[in-house]
Amino acid sequence: MTALDTELQIDRSKLKVSDEVAVQITKMNKWFGTFHVLRDIDLTVYRGERIVIAGPSGSGKSTLIRCINRLEEHQSGKIEVDGTVLSSDLKNIDKVRSEVGMCFQHFNLFPHLTILENCTLAPIWVRKTPKKEAEETAMHFLEKVRIPEQADKYPGQLSGGQQQRVAIARSLCMRPRIMLFDEPTSALDPEMIKEVLDTMIELAQEGMTMLCVTHEMGFARQVANRVIFMDQGQIVEQNEPEEFFNNPKSDRTKLFLSQILGH
């Protein structure tokens, strides 16, 4: 476990989960060629939930959240996001994508655009927001992630942590109702992990529905309301973080926890 655990400032009383369904996945299966990556996934995410998905590499956790905004296509079962069923209908896909924000391990900022342009691009072209208004929104979120002074720089001039915070701001500019995080801190220097996690905590406190694939168990313990453990394309165990870490039920979970928390 990292030393960060004690430093993360969070007021758990602010975290609320409603009983409104945000994402509903039923009997979802996915194959890469003949390889069965995701097997019979059933998952219901309620609005305001902070879910951490953990598991060994190759367990399908990234693929699972990438199916939610259809960066990956599932082959059977049903995924319903905010009441929209994901199928090959392009209109539905674009609708879901503009409602669901995503942060990637390698940030994937657009290197040929300034930070501000990165943030205003999608609002202007997808939401048809007037440029001025989009820029105001962008500055608002850049202030929120505490880097408004970098607005006119290019991504290549920023540190990894700053880039990831810009990536979060870029997603927020689309005013998403759900945020997906695909290992947001895995490519960062240890010194920069905290600034990104702090930003994510702020989001959580504002009631954002979040699904995070991460190895930051400190974050999982303190911020998540549910931890999901996956192995071999299946959900092996899910529970509240307290129970999950202190009293894991399955042997596979115990082994995993002992390996990542053991040293």
Added chain:
Amino acid sequence: MADMHSEADLAFVRETMLAQKEPPIAEQGALKWLRENLFSSWLNAILTVLSLLLVYWVLAHTLPWLLRGVWDAGSLAECREIRDARYGDGVDAACFAVITDRWQQLLFGFYPRELYWRPILALLCFFAAIAPVLFARVPRQMLGFTVAAPFLIFLLLWGGTIWGPLTVALGFVIGWACIAFLTKPLGRLVATIAAVLLPIIFWLFLAGPLARELGNILPIGLEPVGSKDFGGFMLSFVIGVAGIILSLPLGILLALGRQSDLFLINKVSVGFIELIRGVPLIVWLFTASLLLNYFLPPGTNFDIMLRVIIMVTLFSAAYIAEVVRGGLAALPKGQYEAADALGLDYWQSMRLIILPQALKIAIPGIVSTFIGLFKDTTLVVFIGLLDPIGLSNSIRATTDWNGIYWELFLFIGIMFWIFCFSMSRYSMYLERKLTREHR
């Protein structure tokens, strides 16, 4: 601090940071440059001296010939008389008089002499039109002129009534109107199909008669000049520039087509690229000049230059497509995913995210292809068009200049080099500018 190094105590704390110092004398200035770049070892010193000797030897043989050049004579024989009188019998001396005598022909072919102002004005229009595209500092309002320029240049070069170019332009307006007014009521697919089909129908069946009628009512225009009178650098320039400008968008579309998941579009693109690229340009040019006549209905007057431009465009588009595909493949997958995740549709993500980056990577390859295309325009000599090489043959065929080679080729070479070198410099400028912006 000296006693800090005692074996007993390995702990070390620096109390003052060291200030920067100047490097040693031998490490700066011209001396260092000479030593590092020319005489860094014995082998390199020998190679340096040998290279200097080689440069001297080449210059010693060519410079006198160039500097003694005779610029003012009416024929090769006269040239030789002047040379003999000036430098003595049989001395090496260039006879540039052929260029002072025939430069108009080398530049304009058999374009009527009193109309030379038209191609010159067309060239100026071309520069004015291309400036806002090439340089961001030029005011954006000039892009309006850029749109109108092709029609104006066409009118200036070929002449005829103004209604020809105007009806062609009208076709584009019809296409634009389809997109602008049909997208809302009928959907994007129908509007796009209409925007492609309606102008083509208009051009094929209506544009000709309409232009003729309007020409009869209001005969405004310039004296027509046929493609057979085009020649020299004007010909190379028109074919080369038209090919370059048309092949870039076509090549980009082919590259996207080759990456497409849609089976039919993918296979058509691959087939087109492989077919065009696998056959020599000269074969396509012969196809343009000879075979097309068999396929077209008898009596169709399909301008030879237009045919050549189409072939050259298709040929270079196939190469551009592969170069652009290289740029597309070099982009990390994350860029596509980030664009998708933000909800951009295919054309938006291509135009705003993928192509700006892919084209930047592909700039050197694209410009190489353009330079190649421009030089390949000299191949049209084989289908009877008088490009500079063709003209040099016909100049040599006259009794006055029979037997002159080097001077003509030198002139033609320099003209081509100026054009190709400017393209190369521009591409380097663009790359530098984009790198600076993106870092």
